Amino acid sequence: MSQVFNFSAGPAMMPEAVLAQAQQELLNWQNQGTSVMEVSHRGKYFMELAAQSVQDLRQLYGVPDNYEILFMQGGARGQFAAIPMNLLGEKGKALYLTSGHWSATAAKEARNFAEIDEINIVDDNYKITRLDFSDIASQYDYVHYCPNETISGVEIFDVPNVGDAVLVADMSSNILARQIDISQFGMIYAGAQKNLGPAGITIAIIRKDLIGKARKSTPSIWDYAVQSKADSMINTPPTFAWYLCALVFKHMLNEGGLREYEKRNAIKAQTLYDYIDSSALFSNVVAKENRSTMNVTFVTGNPELDAKFVAEATAAGLHALKGHKVLGGMRASIYNAMPLAGVEALIAFMKKFETENI
Template sequence: MARVFNFSAGPATLPESVLAQVRDDMLDWQGSGMSVMEMSHRGPEFVSIAEQATQDLRTLLAVPDNYRILFLQGGATAQFAGVPLNLPGDRADYIVTGNWGKKAHKEAGKYLDARVAATGDDGFTSIPAQSDWDLDAASRYVHITPNETIQGVEFPNDPDLGSDVPLVADMSSNFLSRPVDVSRYGVIYAGAQKNAGPAGICMVIVRDDLLGHAAPATPMVLDWQAQLEADSMLNTPSCFAWYVCGLVFRWLLDNGGLETMAATNARKASRLYDFIDQSDFYRNPVDPAARSRMNVPFLLADDGLDKTFLSEAGEAGLSSLKGHRSVGGMRASIYNAMPEAGVEALIDFMRDFEQRNG
């Protein structure tokens, strides 16, 4: 078996050691005589898996004691509605910096007055300075998308609102890629399929004072307080995805935690951006101050070569490099589990392709 370097934006590559553990556990998890996919979510075996995963995530992110962690279904997209339903009010401010921020804003507009308090340029290639945000002091919360998977823009740091208005963040595509000051946020939510595990589960980290306020019409599976009281098992959870997430959390802890991961991710991104910047054949359209460390879009000088590039890259074992249809070109997603060797292999291919076609 020859594994490719998988640059998919999600579902994304997972650590090989985690996949090997999943393989070894598949028929018999730790002598239980059954797979995690078969065991009851109420049984002691799975309860121990869930509890360990929750504790390891709390450790990784240094989650303060006054925050709860939920593992919910529906991905991050379900929380586009879950946020305004659990934090009901007359209005909320949205900082829209890409496609996922647009989707979150549109969905929230069904439940309250969702204001666009700031947005990027027409192509979403930059992050508006916080000093330019038109925030309403009466808003229920401020929502941001710290990393936009499609456009490849990322907030350079954790914003500090300096007010009592909760900051809410959809961290799906840079979750666990670096340390985060959780105390600056009222709510953090993230789909697992970028950095944390397989698709099908979403982690919600919510401050205690923001629980218990859900609108009466909130579906019970989206009610954070109800899910907390049921240990995220109000209905049968995504057991297998939760288990794999737990293995990824352990892998991160065993490999130096988020400080080490942040340094590795910075090296990978810097290496790829530096190569692109010194080339006349490739171009990254994003403001250097807002470049994502996770998702690197790039364009060829001659887009007529795009299909050839993708075909030859695939033959070279470099998979899923096609850019999103709304942006075009290429996109290399270099999440935590993408080894540095994968980035080097991509650069080597890009250099060779340029020499042959430039």
């Protein structure tokens, strides 16, 4: 079989070197004669791995000392509920900035727990229309947004201005893609299955002064204070997923850290967008200033031709290019683990398909 490039939006491809190491260690981790999946999460070896993973992520992402790093379960959807249960205070309401499917879904879930105001910040051209909320943010216990919408391929590169209010970001699809100033956020969270590791574990980075304010009815599994005191092990965590995340963090540090990955990601995205803009067949409908670095959407304008493209691309070893059912078309997810060679292979196939179908 020729090389396969996996453009899945999540679970997404992982670094080949990480998978190779996991394969090598699968039956004999730390010379224990067992796999990492078979040892106690409270045993010496796994506890050392967990502590090192926190240290590596803190170094990799520049996480300040006054932030807690939690490894949780339930995906980003679990956090849609956990956030209002933990962060709502005396004001009793939150502001949700919606720019696509996932930010709107987060707002819908939060309404089960509190009064939510919602402001749509994207127009019909998939352009972000407003990011300054300093005049109203003080009314709310927190302001929530999603910097990268995987379905529509819309990314918000500037951090919203919320004054002194607590800013919460769902970074499931762009965490560790570029350098950011963590101190601008009260909380960042992300499902692992795009840039961090496999599905099954969720990272939450929370300013410590925000922990310990959960409502009494909050289940202990979702209480940030309970999780913090238990080192994210109030129950048995998904140990294999945690192990793989730990390998990814170490791999990224060895590769040059976020400065290097930010450079690679910018080159991959610009290369693909440049071709799409020059194409007579394919187009991208997102405003240029808000085009996602991680999820590149494109269409031919003909649903039948889109389906033909996806089928032929799959046969050619370019997998998972079908767009989300909400929007259709195509989507190339080019997360950290996608090499430039994968983008170049996709462009070569797109050029061939264009020649044959225009």
